Amino acid sequence: MNISHQKIDDISAKITVDLTPEDYNPAVDKAIKDQAKKAKLPGFRPGLVPTGHIRRTYGKAILLDEINRVVNEKISAYITEEKLEVLGQPLPVDNEEDNKYNWDFKDTFNFNYEIGLAPIFDVPFSAETEFTEYDIKADEATLVERTKNLRRSYGKMTNPEVSEEGDVLYATLKQEKEDGIEKTTSVRTDVIEDAKIKKSLVGLKKDDTVKIDIKKAFKVADIARILGITEEEAENLDVTKFELSVQNINRLEEADLNQEFFDKLFPEGEVTTEEQFNEKVKEEVENLFKQNSAQKLRNDMYTFGMEKVEAKFPEDFLKRWLQATNPNLSAEEIEEGFADFLNNLKWTIIENRIVTANNLEVKYDEVVDLAKERIYGQIKMYNINEEPTDEQLGQFAMQLLSDREQANRLFEEVKALKVFDHLKTTVKTKSKKIDYDKFEKLDNK
Structure with missing residues (x-):
């Protein structure tokens, strides 16, 4: 087998695969033998169907499947070995000679595939890049509203x-x-x-x-x-x-500000005065604001990266790949969402290059911990008094991660957080105190 690639330009290339009978027949022979052992055909005892009969009856279909499998495996290995940063998946190029093959287990095949390549650019974050990290303080109106909501919850x-x-x-x-x-x-x-x-x-x-x-x-x-x-x-x-x-x-x-109310919100006896209650509310609110501040910083880093990186993509190839992998989407639907797709792709490339350059690793335990955190937040949202055990959270997390789509989403979220944490150690950040009402206006600009 011979595999090679030739660049068409900076963002596209062609992969050529030459396949001889020696490359595919061992896999085909094995697949035929496995099929013979499993086949249940009239006139033959189960597991004793002759391989010759399987070859005559199903040989071409098996040959086609095995060639596709062998070619896909070899292309995947080749892309890894050559360290090609491929976008999407290789798309077969129509070849007039494809119709001339006899499919008689003796053909020498020549397959061509088009691939899209990620554009070359430098990640724009450095020690000279500066961002503002906001230290958000709770204003009086926010604290009053939060207190009112808590009192109404138990009113x-x-x-x-x-x-x-x-x-x-x-x-x-x-x-x-x-x-x-x-x-x-x-x-x-x-x-x-x-x-x-x-x-x-x-x-x-x-x-x-x-x-x-x-x-x-x-x-x-x-x-x-x-x-x-x-x-x-x-x-x-x-x-x-x-x-x-x-x-x-x-x-x-609204519930009265008394000991009965305090004990419903906090461990019994921890809060005994209105002043302590107000401090707890302020602490809770400003902890939530830390999440808002972190999200703002992430958004600012994302905006900076997207604006600084100028990249050209193999758009025609990507549209054809999207159509091939999403046959239910119309050309109009693909066109409508294509700009957002390119933006997501651009940021994904930036993230992946930061991950690769700095040997960042997403561990399974980290994904499980994030799943537990999300589940805990949902439980507390609907029942402030319920305190699930770590064992229960672990069971819920396993159920959530059994869904591949949810597992992939959480994996990507952990990766994004790791990239964010790494960038915070790379760039300069200056802290700035700001009241929440002013931060809201700033965030909406």
Whole structure:
């Protein structure tokens, strides 16, 4: 067997494979013998079908399969040996001589494949590159909102006689037209967008009525939910004036700042005063902000890398490869998502070159630990008091990683984190304190 490659230009090449009978027949003979042992054919005892019969009946199909397998294995090994940075997978080049083969186990085959090559460029991160790492401080408004949410989580529902802003009204909404929509449902006053309408729902009692323009009061998605209709139907309402009749008033009273409340949130006796509670809330919030800061730094590094690297890709080849590997996608769909695909590919190449140049390694235990971390976060999100054991988290992690797609996603996430951690040791970072409200505006620029 002879394999060679020839560069067409800097980002594409052709691989040629010459295959003689001596290269493929041993594999074909073995496959035929294995098939004979497994075959169950009329007139033959199981496992005793003559290899000659298998060769005559299925020989060409087996020959084709084995040649494909041998060629693919050899090309893969060749790419590794030659250290070719290939994009996608090799695509066979149509050859008029392919139709002249006899497929009689004596042919000498010549196959040609087109490959796309990763563009050559330098990774732009160095000790001279500088980024800002934000030390985000919790502003008073954020702490007040977090405290309110915690108190509401452990508060109790009451039914006051008179409505206030933020209450939930259990009410009947009736469209002002004959045979119009009539629906008894819960109406959250805190999501109302129109200030005048919101004010009109304050001070109401049971059986009071008020007229509202539902399109001014709510977003389309909220209208659909409240009236039990589709968003399209909500968008196309011909009459938007409704009469709202109060059936009941629901109010979520915030929990008192007392020991019972503190012990629900923290280990018993750890927090005993309002001052300690406020410090805990601040600590929790600012720990969350550290994640926001890290994400901002990652985003800034990504943006810097993408802007600094100018690279040309074998676009025609990549589109044909995408079509070959995704036959259900139309040419229009591939074209529509191609710019995003190239961006992802460009950053993947940058990441992989950082990984290779610095011998970074993703270990299985690290992927398992990340899976546990993600699962723990989900459990705490839905049940703040539940504390899963490490054994339980391990079982959940194994279930998650049994899904190949999820396992690959977590592997790539660990790799991305390793690259980020490495870059932080390579570039310069300057720390800057900033309040959360200002950081939010900065992040949205």
